[in-house]
Amino acid sequence: MEISIKVIVQDMFTGVEKLVSVAFSTFVAKPIGKEKINLKPVILLTEQDHVEHNLASERRKVRLHHEDTFKNLMKENSKFNDPICDEGMVSTSGTSVQSIELVLPPHANHHGNTFGGQIMAWMETVATISASRLCGAHPLLKSVDMFKFRGPSTVGDRLVFNAIVNNTFQTCVEVGVRVEAFDCQEWSEGRGRHINSAFLIYNAVNDKEELVTFPRIKPMSKDDLRRYRGAIARKRIRLGRKYVISHKEEVPLCVHWDVTNQVSLSNANVEALKNLAARSGWEVTSVVEKIKIYTLEENDILSVWVEKHVERPAHLTYHLLSDFTKRPLWDPHYVSCEVIDCVSEDDQIYYITCPVVNGDKPKDLVVLVSRRRPLKDGNTYTVAVKSVTLPSVPPSPQYSRSEILCAGFLIHAIDSSSCTVSYFNQISASISPYFAGNLGGWSKSIEETAASCIQFIENATDDGLIDIF
Numbered sequence: 514m515e516i517s518i519k520v521i522v523q524d525m526f527t528g529v530e531k532l533v534s535v536a537f538s539t540f541v542a543k544p545i546g547k548e549k550i551n552l553k554p555v556i557l558l559t560e561q562d563h564v565e566h567n568l569a570s571e572r573r574k575v576r577l578h579h580e581d582t583f584k585n586l587m588k589e590n591s592k593f594n595d596p597i598c599d600e601g602m603v604s605t606s607g608t609s610v611q612s613i614e615l616v617l618p619p620h621a622n623h624h625g626n627t628f629g630g631q632i633m634a635w636m637e638t639v640a641t642i643s644a645s646r647l648c649g650a651h652p653l654l655k656s657v658d659m660f661k662f663r664g665p666s667t668v669g670d671r672l673v674f675n676a677i678v679n680n681t682f683q684t685c686v687e688v689g690v691r692v693e694a695f696d697c698q699e700w701s702e703g704r705g706r707h708i709n710s711a712f713l714i715y716n717a718v719n720d721k722e723e724l725v726t727f728p729r730i731k732p733m734s735k736d737d738l739r740r741y742r743g744a745i746a747r748k749r750i751r752l753g754r755k756y757v758i759s760h761k762e763e764v765p766l767c768v769h770w771d772v773t774n775q776v777s778l779s780n781a782n783v784e785a786l787k788n789l790a791a792r793s794g795w796e797v798t799s800v801v802e803k804i805k806i807y808t809l810e811e812n813d814i815l816s817v818w819v820e821k822h823v824e825r826p827a828h829l830t831y832h833l834l835s836d837f838t839k840r841p842l843w844d845p846h847y848v849s850c851e852v853i854d855c856v857s858e859d860d861q862i863y864y865i866t867c868p869v870v871n872g873d874k875p876k877d878l879v880v881l882v883s884r885r886r887p888l889k890d891g892n893t894y895t896v897a898v899k900s901v902t903l904p905s906v907p908p909s910p911q912y913s914r915s916e917i918l919c920a921g922f923l924i925h926a927i928d929s930s931s932c933t934v935s936y937f938n939q940i941s942a943s944i945s946p947y948f949a950g951n952l953g954g955w956s957k958s959i960e961e962t963a964a965s966c967i968q969f970i971e972n973a974t975d976d977g978l979i980d981i982f
Contacts, residue, residue, distance in 0.1 A: 514540050514552055515569050537572060575754050579659060586746035589799065602731035605740075608646045608678040608688075612639045616670045627666045632692060632709060633657070635674055640688040640713040643676040647686060648725055652715035655685060658747055660711040666694035673705060679712070680744035681727035683794050687744045688713045712747060749798050752808060752815070770862065770881070770901040778901075779860045782883040786897040786921040789816060789937050804963045819936040821963050823970050827926035828886075830934060830970050831894035834922050835884040837863050843969035844962055848875070853906060859884050864906055867915070877912035879903055882921075894924040916941045934966070 520534040542550040557563050612635065620631045637654060644652040666672060676690045689712050693705035717725040732738040768778060792809060795818055799806040807818040823830055833839060841847045846867055854862040860883050867876040878900055885895040898920040908914040920938040927933060 514542075515572065516540065517565070517569075537569075539576070572754075575750075576659075579750065582750055583743075583746055586749060587742060589801075590742040590745055602729045603647070604731055604733050605647075605678040605737060606733065608643045608676075610639050610643045610646070610674075610676045612674040612676075614672045614674070616666055616668050616672060618668055621668045625667045627668075627670070627672070629662060632666075632672070633660065633711075635672065636676075636690045636692065636709070636711055637713065639674040639676040640690050641715070643678055643688045644686050644713075644715040644717070647678050647681070648715075648717040648727055650717045650719070650725060652686070652717045655714045655716050656751075658687075658712040658714060658751060660709075662709055664694070664706055664708045666706075666708050667696075670694045670696055671700055672708075677740070678730065679740040680730050680748075682744075682748060682796060684716055684724040684726055686715050686717075686727050687747065688715065689740060689744075712744075714751075745798075752798075752810070768881075768899065768901050770903050772856075775856055775860065778881065779856070779883045782881055782897040782899045783885055783895055785899065785919045786895065786923070786937060789919050789939055790818070790923055790935065792816075799960065801960050803967060804960055806959055814939060816937065816939045817959070819959060819963050821934050821936075821967055822927075822931065823934050823967055824931050825970050825973070826930055827892065827894055827924050827932035829973070830932050831884070831886070831896070831922075831924050833970055833973055834924065834934070834966075835882070835894075835896045837861070837865070837882055839969075840865075843965045845958075845965070846962065853879075853903070856881075862901065862903065866912065874911070874913045876915040877909065878915050878917060879906050880917055892926040895921065896924075897921040934970075936963075 516538050518534075518536045518538060519532065521530050522533055523530045542552060544550050555562075555566065557566055614635050616627050621627050641652055641654070671694070673693045673695065674690060675693075676688055679687045679689045681687075690710065691707065692709040694708045695705045699705055717727070719725055730737075730741060732741045771778065792811075794811070795807040795809050797805060798808050803822040805820040807820070809816040809818070837850045838852065840850050848866045848868055850863055850865045852861050853864045856862060860881065863878075863880050863882060865878040865880060867878070869875050879902065880898050881901045883895075883897045885897075887893055898917055900916040900918070918939040918941050921936070923935045923937070925933045925935070
């Protein structure tokens with residue numbers, strides 16, 4: 514069974530409540546005999562009950578597939594080049610911490626087994642010390658990843674906690690903790706039982722309450738490299754899990770299309786894409802042949818950058834990708850795409866329909882596509898996309914109206930016959946189901962779509978699709 518736990522604090526003077534933490538604990542009923550205990554199904558009474566039940570089912574799927582997904586990502590990460598040792602990178606050897614605790618009666622339940630919460634508290638203590646050795650400040654626990662009890666410990670056991678930093682990701686650090694239990698005989702023989710492992714994620718702040726950027730990690734041994742790559746895989750799983758099981762009511766942010774202000778709206782569309790591309794903190798999550806995928810998370814807003822190498826001139830690639838009526842030919846996330854308003858030579862408004870995902874209604878969008886050729890001394894073509902609202906195209910009961918916050922292509926010429934295509938998307942809650950599985954590592958939809966895009970562009974001449982201008 515899954516039990517959700519929310520911790521809320523209330524200010525005694527103002528009555529203001531603040532959500533401190535959310536956790537989901539999975540319990541197994543202990544059988545009296547040999548047969549397993551079958552629990553009665555939960556009766557769902559309200560719409561919110563159905564929502565929570567569906568989210569619990571999604572969380573269960575993620576848990577069941579976690580091991581296989583992790584192994585696949587580790588295999589994929591092994592293809593990455595070893596991290597380049599730059600100045601400022603640090604070893605994790607100085608972050609290793611060990612602690613030993615004796616389980617006493619107050620630490621155990623009525624069965625004599627150590628309280629899970631007590632083990633978690635001891636783990637947090639040793640992990641916090643490990644993280645503080647790296648950042649030189651007091652780290653703040655952000656989350657605990659896949660905390661799993663592998664076996665019990667009882668009163669009288671010695672518990673040995675080993676913690677070490679695995680990797681850092683800009684403003685957060687992952688600390689791995691392994692717990693082994695020893696009874697008296699096992700202690701004398703030096704043979705323990707692995708009862709728990711967990712990965713704790715920390716932030717740290719400076720005197721101005723600003724997030725501290727952690728130094729990059731330099732793996733020094735094979736075990737360091739294994740833990741380094743494992744942290745990358747777990748971060749990707751966490752990212753996908755976060756968005757696949759989230760249930761956010763999206764606040765509409767679409768800009769109302771105003772013909773009298775179309776130049777300003779078009780320029781703002783292009784600038785928003787360029788600003789997204791110029792942000793720092795992008796992290797590689799996948800590399801497959803000609804395709805690289807990066808992610809950026811800022812204030813719970815996730816952005817994706819897909820970079821691909823194309824053996825076609827930049828101006829021809831731009832001609833194909835800026836015509837969204839051709840998008841369904843290579844992108845399976847687009848069922849149809851039609852022009853509903855030719856605003857100018859470089860700006861069109863499209864109506865797009867998308868396929869069903871996760872059993873929901875199909876989605877539709879109304880977007881402004883603004884394209885720009887390079888300036889005189891430049892070599893980058895721009896195709897920017899943003900949702901707009903048009904009174905002439907109201908939401909339809911057949912579709913769920915979705916929104917693109919900021920997306921598009923930047924096409925950079927390498928030479929006269931090849932280019933780099935960078936696709937960016939600042940993911941809104943309504944389109945996150947199309948990305949979440951890929952980000953979590955249990956789907957290859959982004960890589961497959963990018964490969965389809967490359968094939969479409971490189972084969973376009975043979976198919977007679979390019980109208981040279």
